[in-house]
Amino acid sequence: MQGDGAGQDQDSELSCCRNGAQNGESSSTGEAHSNGLESVTNNGNTVNNNNNNGVSAPPESNNSNSTVDTRKKKRLSQCEEDVIRLIGQHLHDLGLNQTVDLLMHESGCRLEHPSATKFRNHVMEGEWDKAESDLNELKALMHSPSAIVRMKFLLLQQKYLEYLEDGKVLEALQVLRAELTPLKYNTERIHILSGYLMCSHAEDLRAKAEWEGKGSASRTKLLDKLQTYLPPSVMLPPRRLQTLLKQAVELQRERCLYHNTKLDSGLDSVSLLLDHACSRKQFPCYTQQILTEHCNEVWFCKFSNNGTKLATGSKDTTVILWHVDTETQQLKLMKTLEGHAYGVSYLAWSPDDAYLIACGPDDCSELWLWNVQTGELRTKMSQSHEDSLTSVAWNPDGKRFVTGGQRGQFYQC
Structure with missing residues (x-):
C-alpha cells in the first residue's frame, strides 16, 4: 500500500x-x-x-535588475549634466571618441546640439556652403540673432583666404564682392582683405594675414571664435574644462600663504590631485643682505620691470637706485637722487625702466620725474599747493601717466 x-x-x-x-x-x-x-x-x-560551469542563477537577480533600472532612471542635476559634458568635451579633444559616445549614451546627456555638431564637422572639412546653411538652423537657438552676421563674416573670410592660398583668385574675388561686401559689416577689414589679392605667393599671404594657412590649425582657430557666439547649451566654449582647472590652480596660488612665484609652472606640470601649497622652506625668508645707506625710515621699495634694478624711497628725502646682480642676488649702489623735500612714499618705474616717478606723503603736492640712466631730474610737477599726490601709475605706452591722492585730486599727464 x-x-x-x-x-x-x-x-x-x-x-x-x-x-x-x-x-x-x-x-x-x-x-x-x-x-x-x-x-x-x-x-x-x-x-x-x-x-555550464555548474552554477545556477542567484534568486536575487530580479532585485539586482530592478536596482540597475532605478539607477538608470535617476535624474541628473544641472550641475551633474554640466560636469559630464565638460568631461565629454575633454575626452573628445583627446581623440577618445568611442569613450565619449559611451559616456553620453549611458548618462543620457548630449554633448552638444545636433545642429552644432553638424556645423562643427562642416567647418573642419571646409564645406563652407553647408556651414553657412547650418547657421540658419543655429539662428533660432541663439540669444542674439544679430551675431549670425558676425559668424557668417568669419566663415566667408576663411573661405576667401583659402581660395587665395589655392591660387583661385577669381573665386576669391567673387566671395569678396558677392558675399562679404553685401554683409555691410566691418568695412575696414574688407579693405584689408582686398589687399591680400596682391600677394604673389602663399607664404606672403600667410605672413601678411597672420594666418596659419589652409588646414585644421586655422579651422580650429576659426571654430574657437565661432563658438563664442553660441550659448553653452548649444556648444561648449573651447577647452572649457582646462579653463576651469587653470582658474582653480590660480586661485589656490593666490591663497597660498608662502607662495613662491619662481616655482610657477603651466597646467601640464601641476598635479590636480591635491591643492597647491608651498612650504615655508620654499619661501625666501633668510636675510641675504642689509642695506644701510639711508639715514632714516625707508618708506617704499620697487624693483624695475626687468628685475635688474631696485629703487628705495626714504623719509631722509632721497631715492637710492641699486643694481641687482641676477646671479648672486646682491645689490650694489648705483645713484642717489636727492631733493624730495617731504620724503618719498611711492615710486613707479616706466614700462621700459628708463624713467622713475617719485611721490611724497599726504602733505606733498609735487611729483619728481627722474631719468634713471643719467640720474637727472627730468621735471618736477605741481598743480596746486593744496593737492595731495601720493600715488602714480604709468600708461602701458610709457608716454603718459596718472596721479592722485586721498584728497580726491586726479590728474593725467
Missing part, C-alpha cells in the same frame, strides 16, 4: 510539472529544462545541475 501510494504521489508530481511547463508557468523544473539544465529528484528535493 505504501509503495503504491508513493508511486501515485510521484506520478502526480510529474504530471503537475509537465502541465506547468506546458502552460508556461514558472517552475524550477521548467526553468531548468528551458536553460539546458537537468532536473534530479533527491529525497523529494529538486536539484538543478548546470552544464
Whole structure:
C-alpha cells in the first residue's frame, strides 16, 4: 500500500510539472529544462545541475535588475549634466571618441546640439556652403540673432583666404564682392582683405594675414571664435574644462600663504590631485643682505620691470637706485637722487625702466620725474599747493601717466 501510494504521489508530481511547463508557468523544473539544465529528484528535493560551469542563477537577480533600472532612471542635476559634458568635451579633444559616445549614451546627456555638431564637422572639412546653411538652423537657438552676421563674416573670410592660398583668385574675388561686401559689416577689414589679392605667393599671404594657412590649425582657430557666439547649451566654449582647472590652480596660488612665484609652472606640470601649497622652506625668508645707506625710515621699495634694478624711497628725502646682480642676488649702489623735500612714499618705474616717478606723503603736492640712466631730474610737477599726490601709475605706452591722492585730486599727464 505504501509503495503504491508513493508511486501515485510521484506520478502526480510529474504530471503537475509537465502541465506547468506546458502552460508556461514558472517552475524550477521548467526553468531548468528551458536553460539546458537537468532536473534530479533527491529525497523529494529538486536539484538543478548546470552544464555550464555548474552554477545556477542567484534568486536575487530580479532585485539586482530592478536596482540597475532605478539607477538608470535617476535624474541628473544641472550641475551633474554640466560636469559630464565638460568631461565629454575633454575626452573628445583627446581623440577618445568611442569613450565619449559611451559616456553620453549611458548618462543620457548630449554633448552638444545636433545642429552644432553638424556645423562643427562642416567647418573642419571646409564645406563652407553647408556651414553657412547650418547657421540658419543655429539662428533660432541663439540669444542674439544679430551675431549670425558676425559668424557668417568669419566663415566667408576663411573661405576667401583659402581660395587665395589655392591660387583661385577669381573665386576669391567673387566671395569678396558677392558675399562679404553685401554683409555691410566691418568695412575696414574688407579693405584689408582686398589687399591680400596682391600677394604673389602663399607664404606672403600667410605672413601678411597672420594666418596659419589652409588646414585644421586655422579651422580650429576659426571654430574657437565661432563658438563664442553660441550659448553653452548649444556648444561648449573651447577647452572649457582646462579653463576651469587653470582658474582653480590660480586661485589656490593666490591663497597660498608662502607662495613662491619662481616655482610657477603651466597646467601640464601641476598635479590636480591635491591643492597647491608651498612650504615655508620654499619661501625666501633668510636675510641675504642689509642695506644701510639711508639715514632714516625707508618708506617704499620697487624693483624695475626687468628685475635688474631696485629703487628705495626714504623719509631722509632721497631715492637710492641699486643694481641687482641676477646671479648672486646682491645689490650694489648705483645713484642717489636727492631733493624730495617731504620724503618719498611711492615710486613707479616706466614700462621700459628708463624713467622713475617719485611721490611724497599726504602733505606733498609735487611729483619728481627722474631719468634713471643719467640720474637727472627730468621735471618736477605741481598743480596746486593744496593737492595731495601720493600715488602714480604709468600708461602701458610709457608716454603718459596718472596721479592722485586721498584728497580726491586726479590728474593725467
